[in-house]
Amino acid sequence: MGKGLRKRFIKIFAGGLLLAGLSEVVSMAPVREYKAFHTAVYLDVRAEGSLYEHQWALHNTGRIKLEEGAERSVLSSGPAFDSGRDPGFSVQRVTMGLEGADIHAEAAWNLYSQMPEKRPVVVALVDTGVDISHPDLQNGIWINTDEIPGDGIDNDQNGYIDDVYGWNFCNGSNQIYVGEEDDHGTHAAGTIIGNWDQKGITGIADSNYVKIMVLKALGSDGKGDSSEVIEAIRYAQANGASICNLSFGADIYDPQLAELIQNSNMLFVISAGNGDSSGFGFDIDQTPIYPAAFTNENIISVANLMFDGTLHPSSNYGAQSVDLAAPGSYIVSTTTNHNYGYMTGTSMAAPMVSGAAALISSCRADLTMTDMKQALLYSAKKLESLDGKVASGGMLDIYGALSYQIPGFGLN
Secondary structure, eight states: OOHHHHHTTEEEOOOSOBOOSSSOOBOSOSSOOOTTOOBOOOOOTTOSSBOGGGOTTTOOOSOOEEEEOSSOEEEEEETTEEOOOOTTOOOOEEEEOOTTOSOOHHHHHHHHHHOSOOOOEEEEEEESOOOTTSTTTGGGBOOOTTSOTTSSSOTTOSSOTTOSSEEETTTTBSOOOOSGGGHHHHHHHHHHHOOSSSSBOOOSSOTTTEEEEEEEOOOTTSEEOHHHHHHHHHHHHHTTOOEEEEOEEBSOOOHHHHHHHHTOSSEEEEEOOOOSTTSOOOBTTTSOOBTTTOOOTTEEEEEEEOTTSSBOTTOOBBTTTOOEEEEOSSEEEEETTTEEEEEOSHHHHHHHHHHHHHHHHHHOTTOOHHHHHHHHHHTOEEOGGGTTTBTTSEEOOHHHHHTTTOTTSSOO
């Protein structure tokens, strides 16, 4: 495959919806943009309190509501947050939340707290960079303890100088945070390891044990060279990551990437993609998107679930290629410059599964990566709307996966 083709290989499957402040809606994805969601929704992004009430993926009370009109959409996501709407706003469609259509996080955390032993787990986030100074993320960033910060020497002799928190493969430096172009990776990181401190957002995994290895392989245009992604994955494996989140893809098959994943001992969690040029999801069994459509046994491919228990209209699917669905619509998480915002897309769904896998791995040393995949798929909560759309026929259920094969708990 020539260099020109490789340059086109990686395209972020970011949702077209990002609320990164108190001003305007910003699109992260120049390639994939959801036309239906021109949403004017606002958060007090620097609030000291908790945004947990707005994290429907963790506890869906059914209160979240989306009102769609011809020109714009309005979201309300809890008793304390309603964006409001203009008196003349004409509602054409209303989508209501489905109580209980969540990942069963609270039951999982309760069981997790009872687990007698915990161990460190590293999740490689191959994405844009991450704002590692964000208050919600500081505790959950991987640190290369074999490297002495700022001395300009490759102390661990791994070929990367001062790679204390990871590496920027876009420009070959240790600058893993550039600025606003790193919103996408920052958002994913928060979903996985946001602090459990009742401030800001709450991540799925315990950041005291689960750490994010920041591997920036996607640049300001939401694209990255395939060779840089491959290098990032090799770095992740060489430096102790056991789970790798890939929230990107394209329609070009790369045999080198497929072989690398096949020979890796990591579990790869991959977004299924955000539909065609019109924003409508399609069957990747018929029209493959890679790496989600790779047939490797160590891959979990993830579709984007709405808060009403159905696939988002933009989410790709596939009864063979896509394993399960996870919440990926109107997901509030960390963004750059210590902010918070909403994003929608399969890019938001994949980190839900990565966070679940990391939480489980941190307290279930008895499960291999193969066991982990089986636990996540076997325990998926069956939904009629997902029958024939994803291999498991269900959505992520962390409690079910965490309690997998534990006598007296969950599914056995």
